[in-house]
Amino acid sequence: MIPVSSSPAVPAGGGSRPAALSGVDAAETPADDLLEDLTPEQLAAQWEDEKPPAAGALANAASSLVVLGVGAGAMVLSVAMGLGTPAAPEPGLWPFMISCVMVVLGLFQLILGRHNRDAEKFTRMSAAPLTGLVTLAAMVALMPAIGFELPALVLCVIWMRFLGGETWRSTLLVSAIVVAAFYGIFVLALNTSIPHLF
Amino acid sequence: MDFLNPVINGFVVVLEPSNLLYCLIGVVIGMLIGVLPGLGPAATIAILLPLTYNVEPVTAIIMLAGIFYGAQYGGTITSVLLRLPGEASSVVTVFDGYQMAKQGKAGTALGLASIGSFIGGTASIIGLTFLAPVVASFALDFGPAEYSALALLGILLVATISNGAKTKALIAAAVGLLLATVGRDIFTGESRFTFGNLELADGIDFVPIAMGVFGLGEILYNLEERHRAAKAPSKVTNVWPSRTDLKQASGAIARGSVLGFFLGILPGGGATIASMASYAMEKKRAKQPERFGKGAPEGVAGPETANNAAATSSFIPLLTLGIPANATMALMFGALLIQGVTPGPQLVEQDPGLFWGVVNSMYIGNILLLIMSLPLVGIFVKILRVRAAILAPVTALITLLGAYTINNSMFDVTLVVVFGIVGYLMKKFGFEPGPLVLAFVLGSLLESSLRRSLLVFGGDPTGFFTRPISATLLTVFVLVAVLPGIRTLLAKRTTAQSEQPITTKIKEKV
Numbered sequence: 001m002i003p004v005s006s007s008p009a010v011p012a013g014g015g016s017r018p019a020a021l022s023g024v025d026a027a028e029t030p031a032d033d034l035l036e037d038l039t040p041e042q043l044a045a046q047w048e049d050e051k052p053p054a055a056g057a058l059a060n061a062a063s064s065l066v067v068l069g070v071g072a073g074a075m076v077l078s079v080a081m082g083l084g085t086p087a088a089p090e091p092g093l094w095p096f097m098i099s100c101v102m103v104v105l106g107l108f109q110l111i112l113g114r115h116n117r118d119a120e121k122f123t124r125m126s127a128a129p130l131t132g133l134v135t136l137a138a139m140v141a142l143m144p145a146i147g148f149e150l151p152a153l154v155l156c157v158i159w160m161r162f163l164g165g166e167t168w169r170s171t172l173l174v175s176a177i178v179v180a181a182f183y184g185i186f187v188l189a190l191n192t193s194i195p196h197l198f
Numbered sequence: 199m200d201f202l203n204p205v206i207n208g209f210v211v212v213l214e215p216s217n218l219l220y221c222l223i224g225v226v227i228g229m230l231i232g233v234l235p236g237l238g239p240a241a242t243i244a245i246l247l248p249l250t251y252n253v254e255p256v257t258a259i260i261m262l263a264g265i266f267y268g269a270q271y272g273g274t275i276t277s278v279l280l281r282l283p284g285e286a287s288s289v290v291t292v293f294d295g296y297q298m299a300k301q302g303k304a305g306t307a308l309g310l311a312s313i314g315s316f317i318g319g320t321a322s323i324i325g326l327t328f329l330a331p332v333v334a335s336f337a338l339d340f341g342p343a344e345y346s347a348l349a350l351l352g353i354l355l356v357a358t359i360s361n362g363a364k365t366k367a368l369i370a371a372a373v374g375l376l377l378a379t380v381g382r383d384i385f386t387g388e389s390r391f392t393f394g395n396l397e398l399a400d401g402i403d404f405v406p407i408a409m410g411v412f413g414l415g416e417i418l419y420n421l422e423e424r425h426r427a428a429k430a431p432s433k434v435t436n437v438w439p440s441r442t443d444l445k446q447a448s449g450a451i452a453r454g455s456v457l458g459f460f461l462g463i464l465p466g467g468g469a470t471i472a473s474m475a476s477y478a479m480e481k482k483r484a485k486q487p488e489r490f491g492k493g494a495p496e497g498v499a500g501p502e503t504a505n506n507a508a509a510t511s512s513f514i515p516l517l518t519l520g521i522p523a524n525a526t527m528a529l530m531f532g533a534l535l536i537q538g539v540t541p542g543p544q545l546v547e548q549d550p551g552l553f554w555g556v557v558n559s560m561y562i563g564n565i566l567l568l569i570m571s572l573p574l575v576g577i578f579v580k581i582l583r584v585r586a587a588i589l590a591p592v593t594a595l596i597t598l599l600g601a602y603t604i605n606n607s608m609f610d611v612t613l614v615v616v617f618g619i620v621g622y623l624m625k626k627f628g629f630e631p632g633p634l635v636l637a638f639v640l641g642s643l644l645e646s647s648l649r650r651s652l653l654v655f656g657g658d659p660t661g662f663f664t665r666p667i668s669a670t671l672l673t674v675f676v677l678v679a680v681l682p683g684i685r686t687l688l689a690k691r692t693t694a695q696s697e698q699p700i701t702t703k704i705k706e707k708v
Contacts, residue, residue, distance in 0.1 A: 052422070055627070063627040067369050074376055074391070081390060087657025091383040091390055094645045095376060102372040109365045118363050118628030129418040129622055132594070136414070136615050139598065144608055148599065156591045163421055164587020174588055178595070186599055193606045194599060 071102030147197030208554020224264020232272025238285030294497030318503035322510035347671035378641020415621020450500035458507025476504035525632030
């Protein structure tokens, strides 16, 4: 999953601030002019520096292959559902049309989009979202069994202490307050049926 | 003035105390979440969608309009104070806004932005009030053929005008269309792509997708970027702009309103293009263009006015044609569908109370925004000083628990997490999530109208070209699809003369 490439670290587009920037890029030259004419050029340069490095050709190929795979899979499944004719379509026709488009776009991207710089490399920083994800998945798995309070507390502690670098003191204090507040809102005030322990 | 009667009745709806209250709650919560760095209006609305359940349709939409305005303004606050634009349409605000903040005029910048937003938004609503019924009556004759063409064109435009690579945006759109086919086939009742899963039999809900792709995906992505969090200034004073500032900015506000209104009607990123066009225009008109980028008030007022005007006028295609013009409007569309309201040309006629309620709630949202934002800037600055490390888990929990409350189902929560992963990976690999959500929302409309029109045409696809409107729309579709390719070919030939004035190019783009 993690593409290892030897390509030079070039800033990538996409992403929230980066997206904002590439939003400027979207207008191509005018934005470039805008940025160049202005003092904010340092700002732009800074944004560039801060962006995660661009992923190499391998990542682009991988994402295109995933698209191709999904497209091809959907195509097979839709053929199995039956296509029918345009005048008397069966359930598979429309998904079949979309998956054809997907396969074509995937191939196009695989061949012509090889050298795009808009994918981001996974770096050491990517461990944070991965950790976050694991806690979220664990919470989803545990909630029906032991209610939301303890998993939420653990999630808060992990996110604040280990992902956010808060002190233990503020982590514990704030986590407890947050969970209590959610309990108050969702269980006591709104009376929702969220699985809860207490 | 028969025409104005429903408009006035709409005000009666909006001014009910409970609706006012929900609008206020919407604005405040929208601002609170929107002010979190990295969460733009689309993410904010997605995260807060569950709030609008269990209330009346009109109230829900009034609240959504409030959230929308609040989130929009929240992004401005982070642009000015933290130099972190919440979304593409407030990028240019950073240039002069942050400089003003550095010179100790953060309050003035925010004040100008909110006054500009208010005027731009209000002007746009007035425009909408008169234009929307006209467009809707024109669109009343649209049949399935026209709708297929319109939906196709809408998806294509949003994909091609979006930020990243065009092919990737189109791929995202295709994935969205494919996701929309999951569940029961509307014509034959047969299950598609459900893999025997009963939970999928009714299809995937729009809300978990939006909450996952926009909300959780964004939160996860931001976890990676924590290190660049900027420091908010401790105090913001003088929110009221001085007379000279206002005078200096008034022209920019007036021009921004008009520019924004017209650019916003066009599908695809209206607000972003409007803000950039306005900045370019102000800079070009200025007597001392060198002031721009160094804290010129017009550089904040113009773009902020334009993007709010555009954001408002982009409701026109949504409310009159039922075609969302951008990702945020796709969320609004989804929210309306959940409420059992199908936006389209019939809406004005069939449910004037709702239609005008929605339109007029924008006035109220705008006024509330103005009232709230000026005196409360200080509070928002305080929120900004709460560390992202604390806000991130709170928003993540809001998303998860909120997702549960929609249907009281853990399956929805699981879906949110799954689509959160999808959204995160899409961002990492340079795929825009906007087209996916938009295409998903339009997917079933597109399929059913395509199939209906093919039935009418006896299975002959050329039938689309026998009807003038669908033929025109499809021609535009082909042009939009083919032109970029031709243009790059041409550009390669004439690279030498690529330097052109800014404004003309932006106009061309539109």
